[in-house]
Amino acid sequence: MAQWVISSAESEYPPLIYPRVLDLCREFPDLEFSLNGGVNDIGHVRSLLGFEESQELRAQAWGLDKDVENFSIPSNFHGAMIGRGAMNTPVMLWDVDHQIYHEDPPVQATRRSLLEGYRDYLQDAYPPGDTDRSVGVVHMAVKPTLGLFAGLRGNRAYRATLDTLTRDKTRRLEGPAHCLEEAMRAVEAANPGILDEPLAPTQAFQPGKRPSGDEDVAAGGGKQKQKQESKESNRGKKRKAAQQQVDEAAGDASTQCTGGDAEAPTRPESCTLSSSVDVAGSAV
Numbered sequence: 473m474a475q476w477v478i479s480s481a482e483s484e485y486p487p488l489i490y491p492r493v494l495d496l497c498r499e500f501p502d503l504e505f506s507l508n509g510g511v512n513d514i515g516h517v518r519s520l521l522g523f524e525e526s527q528e529l530r531a532q533a534w535g536l537d538k539d540v541e542n543f544s545i546p547s548n549f550h551g552a553m554i555g556r557g558a559m560n561t562p563v564m565l566w567d568v569d570h571q572i573y574h575e576d577p578p579v580q581a582t583r584r585s586l587l588e589g590y591r592d593y594l595q596d597a598y599p600p601g602d603t604d605r606s607v608g609v610v611h612m613a614v615k616p617t618l619g620l621f622a623g624l625r626g627n628r629a630y631r632a633t634l635d636t637l638t639r640d641k642t643r644r645l646e647g648p649a650h651c652l653e654e655a656m657r658a659v660e661a662a663n664p665g666i667l668d669e670p671l672a673p674t675q676a677f678q679p680g681k682r683p684s685g686d687e688d689v690a691a692g693g694g695k696q697k698q699k700q701e702s703k704e705s706n707r708g709k710k711r712k713a714a715q716q717q718v719d720e721a722a723g724d725a726s727t728q729c730t731g732g733d734a735e736a737p738t739r740p741e742s743c744t745l746s747s748s749v750d751v752a753g754s755a756v
């Protein structure tokens with residue numbers, strides 16, 4: 473009986489079977505394919521593209537469990553998309569040009585540097601004084617930053633401040649840049665120093681690991697919210713681990729993503745990780 477009890481998410485979405493993308497690549501060598509669905513971080517993308525040095529890790533990224541030694545990534549496999557992962561944990565993208573396109577390493581970023589850059593953009597795009605500015609407009613303007621503190625102390629203060637100010641007509645009149653600045657103050661008060669912590673470089677793919685702040689859109693946010701709260705209670709450990717990652721950035725080749733012998737993909741014009749033909753791992 474239990475075998476028939478499946479969640480609504482499972483009933484709506486077929487399983488992701490990445491090896492089918494490999495089969496399609498081989499069957500249609502004149503087409504380029506990219507993979508879409510279930511990829512949660514840049515380390516996973518690197519492994520899918522063959523950047524990681526361990527064959528075992530590449531095979532795990534592709535969900536392969538047999539004939540692992542003989543498997544190779546077809547040259548017409550072009551890239552992977554990240555949807556919810558990037559939405560929930562946008563900081564993962566800070567070193568993506570270096571990690572995927574082999575550009576020079578970026579200047580070390582912090583959440584403050586990202587937010588101040590975005591605040592300046594908002595200041596120009598939504599100057600103060602627009603009396604018709606709706607809640608929706610301000611919400612959409614600040615939305616890309618909502619995952620910036622996922623899994624960290626101060627996340628709630630940041631999001632709650634934005635939510636409250638977005639609904640306040642006077643604050644809306646001042647603009648989304650103002651709301652962002654106030655939210656930065658709130659997070660700073662809740663978690664001093666967090667804004668200035670250096671962002672950790674992309675880490676190698678870790679099979680089975682879900683990113684912090686992960687939210688299963690298909691399944692609804694309930695369980696993830698509980699997870700988030702429990703994560704926040706472990707914030708000390710997390711911050712320590714993040715700092716350790718940064719400290720280790722100079723050396724440990726086994727956990728860092730700087731090497732690999734595969735060629736960097738050509739950057740698509742849209743500057744995303746997508747390609748001309750997107751094929752869900754579920755073999756649509």
Ligand SMILES: Cc1cc2nc3c(=O)[nH]c(=O)nc-3n(C[C@H](O)[C@H](O)[C@H](O)COP(=O)(O)O)c2cc1C
Pocket residue numbers: 508509510511512553554555556557559
């Ligand atoms: C914020 C966000 C924006 C998206 N925008 C598009 C889009 O413009 N076009 C599209 O075909 N799919 C879009 N998707 C769907 C993703 O391409 C993808 O199919 C879906 O999120 C499953 O992949 P994931 O497991 O990486 O989230 C979007 C998904 C998210 C979360």
